[in-house]
Amino acid sequence: MNIFILLSIIMLMPLCLAQDISVEKLLAYNQWSSQHQRVYLNENEKLFRQMVFFENLSKIQEHNSDPNNTYSIHLNQFSDMTKEEFAEKILMKQDLVDHLMKGISQEATHNDVNKEIQLNSKSLTLAASIDWRTKGAVTSVKYQGICGSCWSFSAAGLMESFNFIQNKALVNFSEQQLVDCVNPANGYSSQGCNGGWPAQCLDYASKVGITTLEKYYYIGVQQNCNVTGTNNGFKPKQWIYIRNTSNDLQSALNFSPVSVLVDASNWHNYRSGIFNGCDQSHIKLNHAVLAVGYDQQGNWIIKNSWSAHWGENGYMRLAPNNTCGILSSNLQVTA
Known part of the structure; x- marks a missing residue:
């Protein structure tokens, strides 16, 4: 036993x-x-x-x-797991995240064009609220399974939404390709179901392209990379890290959805309402999701990857400001 x-x-x-x-x-x-x-x-x-x-x-x-x-919790697929098991099986490994965080400063901007876009966002008149779901720019909620592959879902969702905004086509991209191919063998420090970094997915996709979910199904286990060549679909050209303020994240969300890292240690049984249940004095970034907007009260609208049976049909409303560390590491495709 x-x-x-x-x-x-x-x-x-x-x-x-x-x-x-x-x-x-x-x-x-x-x-x-x-x-x-x-x-x-x-x-x-x-x-x-x-x-x-x-x-x-x-x-x-x-x-x-x-x-x-301000929020309710309920029974779901995680209800026979202890909090420690949930972190071990579903969230990213903390030591890997700590290691990946060290590389952020080197990746802060992809090129000089992005710096200018980021500075110019200061002069925007922000919408009182925004929800990219209402614009048709967000694919359906997916399920990462018993695998810490949230980073691939966050990155794929980011590229899916930008592709819609740019090309008016809503296409499901392959998280499994990212899990399999964004790995140490290809020069990245992401590690499949142990965790990874959305920015590394963008770097990989910019060189190789990301194919569709239909062509490369998700199975929730890291396998050998099953793509060849450098013309496999959508390629992001530019991306930026968003400054760590609520105003900057709101500004970014007026352009498109944003990949964000959070502390999801206490998210497992969330059902509905405005979530504020993180220990703000001890934030541990261990989960990547997609911010798709904010409401008039400043609550962040979050798309998760734990199926549509979790939360508000797969979504969460997160309390304003830096709740659960949401302002710590935010990424956006700009071209």
Whole structure:
């Protein structure tokens, strides 16, 4: 038996025994496990998963009973995972992100043209709100699976939206190509399901091109790169990092959607509302998503890659300013 599961059972047992496991909770578990088609290795793992589920269910009920909370949480595909497991299986590895962050200063601008575009954005009259979904510039919500490949979805989404704005064609690009090909063998430090960097996807695509999802399906496991040549589809020409202020991110969003890095440690059971549940004193960037706009209250509109069953049909509204570190590392295609 997995030592992690065994130790976790020992730790969770007092919690399980201390609470009254009611018929309602058992019914909730049975309904949830049937809905999500859960099959476990053995009875010990099933017991462990049930205890994790009951603990998460109690936290959900407690949170949603507090009228002061600005967002609700609920059961979803992550409800039999501990917070630590969720980070390990779904989010990017922290040591890899820390390593990749060191290279940001060298990649801050792709060329001199981008610096000028960034400076000129200061003089824009910003829209009171903007939502690129209403303009038809955003593809449907996708699902990265049990793989820390969010960086490829963020980058692909960024290129999909820019391609629509530039060429009036909404095409699904291949995240799997990025997972397979943006790797150390091709000169990049991104590492498939362990995590990666959206800017490296743009650099790769600018040289090789990114093909369509239809031609290169997503499977959620890193494999050998399956493209050859340098003419494989859409090629971004220029991109920039956005300055770390709310005004600059809003300015950028008036041009197009923006790839952003966030701390998603507490995002796993989000359902709806304005999310403000990050520990702002200890931000750890571990997830890449696509900002597609902001509302009149300054809440950021976020497209995630955890399926349309998560959150608000796959989206989240994130509280204004630097909530969850959203202003830390923002990337935009400009040509």
